[in-house]
Amino acid sequence: MPNLSDRDTPFLALDRDRMDRNVARMRDRAEALGVTLRPHLKTVKSVPAAQRILGDMAAPATVSTLQEAEAFAEAGCRDLIYAVGIAPAKLPRVLAMRQAGTDLAVILDNAAQAEAVCAASRAADAPIPALIEIDSDGMRAGLAPDDPRIVALGRRLVEGGAELRGVLTHGGASYGRFTDADRRAMAAQERDAAVAAATALRAAGLACPVVSVGSTPSAAFATDLTGVTELRAGVYTLSDLMMAGLGVGGIDDIALSVVATVIGHQEARGWILTDAGFMALSRDRGTAGMPVDQGFGLVADLDGVPFGDLIVQGTSQEHGILAMRPGSSAPLPDLPVGTRLRIYPNHACATVGMHPAFAVTEGGQEIVDDWPILRGW
């Protein structure tokens, strides 16, 4: 059996045992909260990983690109939301997937999108289901929960020949909530926004079957999802340093790491150089604004045990510079040239996107499978 020492670095390792635990934990949470879990597959971008996460591929899932939708549909997914506001030119691909038997829904927040969805639905004589995107935190897209355009859009979808599937919001601001109480409050804010929009639609006589919320931190801290029908989250599957920094599990719940090799030292500067730069780790610095800044990643041994305060301080394309965390009094570990390391990333989604495949382990160092990762759109 090949293991983590056998192949040339850098490469991406996925600890399937940790992923399984993370997946089971969120499934239990959704069940306890009385909502359907709709995992966001943008984190893994991989058919075998999706099969592991969903179990039954016909289960609900979320995607961030039509390429993901097409690949997962090909592998058996039948219930997908493409959770990025639809560009009108992409509707032919949406229709083609629907005609091939996948219930792919789109999201939108403006009249131009609604008109395009209606026109495509009428032209195909096949209503395309759309969810209206609600802005629960001022961070990105969507209409404010009390915006009268929500009802206007909902009515237009129904009257124009499309299908009003429901409302959807993503409380991405949860990534900036650093106490349990603030994360719980953010989960409530996300829920309230979606439920208020659904209530407005229903008050106007419009059906709103789906009330969809989610982000991993809000999903992990939600205590009451009354009125919500489904929960979307993605990064919980692999977890990362941002999630650990937000109290969503610990470092030993992170299923993703980049395997790197020591290629040199700058003793006078307290640096260790590796062959994992930003092409392997990504440029994501998601922990930069968090209470614990992990640089470009936290360094562990090949068993996944961190070296205390050793982080990736800098990256260039194919170089990483390791150093002790600012303020640390611990000595630099002795890691000779050729030593292999694992680096836990800031942001799993960003790091996965840099790699062609996962080297899958079962907690140890043996590689039991290779799971290809999608690329493109």
Next chain:
Amino acid sequence: MPNLSDRDTPFLALDRDRMDRNVARMRDRAEALGVTLRPHLKTVKSVPAAQRILGDMAAPATVSTLQEAEAFAEAGCRDLIYAVGIAPAKLPRVLAMRQAGTDLAVILDNAAQAEAVCAASRAADAPIPALIEIDSDGMRAGLAPDDPRIVALGRRLVEGGAELRGVLTHGGASYGRFTDADRRAMAAQERDAAVAAATALRAAGLACPVVSVGSTPSAAFATDLTGVTELRAGVYTLSDLMMAGLGVGGIDDIALSVVATVIGHQEARGWILTDAGFMALSRDRGTAGMPVDQGFGLVADLDGVPFGDLIVQGTSQEHGILAMRPGSSAPLPDLPVGTRLRIYPNHACATVGMHPAFAVTEGGQEIVDDWPILRGW
């Protein structure tokens, strides 16, 4: 003929006319400076692009991964430097490429690497050429120009059965030099470091045929490369907002852009939303520390003409948020849903790495070719 409006966004466009101009300009500079140009192909990571840049594929080139080396060798490259300190475990691939007829050289800066290169050379009865990496700016790897270990390493390579090919340095600090005078000084510093190391080796009776320097900003501003034999640079081929910020050409020399579609607006916040997030642009914020901070990219129309101060202010995985540059008094342009845009990136190397292919144009909007981009290691 397909054009930039025909395919689903986001995707990567490469203006071949601009690239040709950039390539010719640097070729002329190297000729005027009396040095061999050894283009760094890590920027394009693409065989057809390399063919266009090199003209004759047997010409010298630089790579940042062994995957690049193998792909370019397969396409005819015969003279390559793998310009990341060699990890001992990678030497079998180096030997295999050399035995297949490509003169692939490695770089190193420590005794453990030198011993590994010597051992591999002896075992194969085939000396592996190595360049000693010199640290010209304190930014990354390499030995200081006056470090006595340079001569010790050079001697060990020769006596241990490898080949001492020369010395190499990369003055990456040139990315932080914001006047012409400072960039010229950095080019001189880079040259002086490499030449000093070569002089020390020769004084010890060791041959040092190659004295290799380079980064795009130092290459663009060097005025005297006496003692240097070759110049390495990569990003000049495509250019980017960092290069424009460093006076290496203007915005209209940037050959690379991400084509995106407007998917919505947040009028009250002055935002335009697109479908090009960090998976399309990368998380690179290379202009963040520069006199002009371009956010995650500068926004242009489909002809490549910038909308003044419109930049990508934020990104999530598949969303971009466009806004006017802080302090701008210009109005937000009217860009309805469905409008296609081109976004010039901070850092060409990082953005190229996110995409499966270039859609190649000849300055206009027609796509005349598709060039695949390598992925992995």
